[in-house]
Amino acid sequence: xxxxxxxxxxxQVKIVYYGPGRGGxxxxxxxxxxxxxxxxxxxxxxxxxxxxRTLFFDFLPFDMGQIKGYDIKxxxxxxxxxxxxxxxxxxxxxxxxxxxxxxxxxxxxxxxxIRSLNQLHENLQSYKESIFNIPLVMQYNKVDLQEHGIPILxxxxxxxxxxxxxxxxxxxxxxxxxxxxxxTLKKIISSTVVSIQKKLL
Amino acid sequence: MNYGIVSQEQLERIDAILSDKLIKLGVDCxxxxxxxxxxxxxxxxxxxxxxxYSFAALAAGNFATVDAMAKLVGEQExxxxxxxxxxxxxxxxxxxxxxxxxxxxxxxxxxxxxxxxVVDVIEKIRQVWDKK
Numbered sequence: 363x364x365x366x367x368x369x370x371x372x373x374q375v376k377i378v379y380y381g382p383g384r385g386g387x388x389x390x391x392x393x394x395x396x397x398x399x400x401x402x403x404x405x406x407x408x409x410x411x412x413x414x415r416t417l418f419f420d421f422l423p424f425d426m427g428q429i430k431g432y433d434i435k436x437x438x439x440x441x442x443x444x445x446x447x448x449x450x451x452x453x454x455x456x457x458x459x460x461x462x463x464x465x466x467x468x469x470x471x472x473x474x475x476i477r478s479l480n481q482l483h484e485n486l487q488s489y490k491e492s493i494f495n496i497p498l499v500m501q502y503n504k505v506d507l508q509e510h511g512i513p514i515l516x517x518x519x520x521x522x523x524x525x526x527x528x529x530x531x532x533x534x535x536x537x538x539x540x541x542x543x544x545x546t547l548k549k550i551i552s553s554t555v556v557s558i559q560k561k562l563l
Numbered sequence: 564m565n566y567g568i569v570s571q572e573q574l575e576r577i578d579a580i581l582s583d584k585l586i587k588l589g590v591d592c593x594x595x596x597x598x599x600x601x602x603x604x605x606x607x608x609x610x611x612x613x614x615x616y617s618f619a620a621l622a623a624g625n626f627a628t629v630d631a632m633a634k635l636v637g638e639q640e641x642x643x644x645x646x647x648x649x650x651x652x653x654x655x656x657x658x659x660x661x662x663x664x665x666x667x668x669x670x671x672x673x674x675x676x677x678x679x680x681v682v683d684v685i686e687k688i689r690q691v692w693d694k695k
Binding site: 364365366367368369374376403404405407409418419421423435437439449450453454456457458 | 601616
């Protein structure tokens with residue numbers, strides 16, 4: 363649920379990076395944090411375990427400038443990807459406006475991507491929200507690993523596995539190198555803002 | 564999903580209640596957030612410089628976690644939370660299913676006195692909010 367403050371003319375938009383564990387959700391945020399430092403007023407908040415895995419969420423607030431006189435404040439969140447943390451994943455999804463699904467393009471992660479997407483579907487249902495209606499962007503992360511001889515799923519297969527029914531915009535990406543991180547972010551912000559505008563009009 | 568919109572008039576009335584009942588009392592900073600971590604309004608005494616946006620995200624997560632724990636022990640909810648520090652304290656109180664009132668205060672206010680005022684504030688805010 364985006365929150366609109368008519369007095370101070372601020373719109374707060376919540377975007378969640380979702381996906382299987384070790385898929386690169388936090389890396390996406392870290393790249394954004396270091397690349398767009400100027401637009402980010404506060405520090406990135408990370409709640410993680412001693413082993414550097416996300417425990418609860420990462421949080422990165424981000425000023426996008428103005429639309430029709432309203433300040434748009436984008437709030438980026440990640441969920442913990444590990445299977446056992448579904449209760450906390452669900453909490454982070456509360457009031458979400460837009461989702462980036464970060465899939466791991468490594469061949470051996472194929473099944474985990476599908477499971478994670480199915481669980482996203484269920485988790486959204488518990489908030490009476492539908493994966494088919496919410497603004498969503500697919501990101502097929504880690505494509506750079508191919509250079510190192512690690513087997514990568516072709517985009518056509520990922521599309522068939524994850525996006526054949528959803529038919530949402532998708533990007534091949536490498537979060538660690540920053541390839542298409544900004545493109546993914548721009549796409550999800552524009553879809554989300556358009557969807558909020560539509561609901562308000 | 565419903566979109567949270569409050570009118571300028573409602574916000575001004577809520578701000579007035581917060582200033583009048585809590586800031587004047589000596590509370591450093593008061594924030595009203597929704598359970599998704601959005602800030603509805605924030606008021607401070609002009610001196611405190613908290614990063615309220617990060618604070619709201621963490622507070623919503625914190626409250627949601629405690630809420631889930633309440634369910635695990637068979638409670639409907641823990642409607643109130645209090646964190647005590649050396650110099651500053653944080654008090655969380657649920658306004659309704661969607662809203663949370665957070666007060667940050669120093670050593671010079673007693674918890675009991677704050678709680679009495681918070682109850683009063685919440686009652687008044689509910690009245691404003693229900694007229695949405």
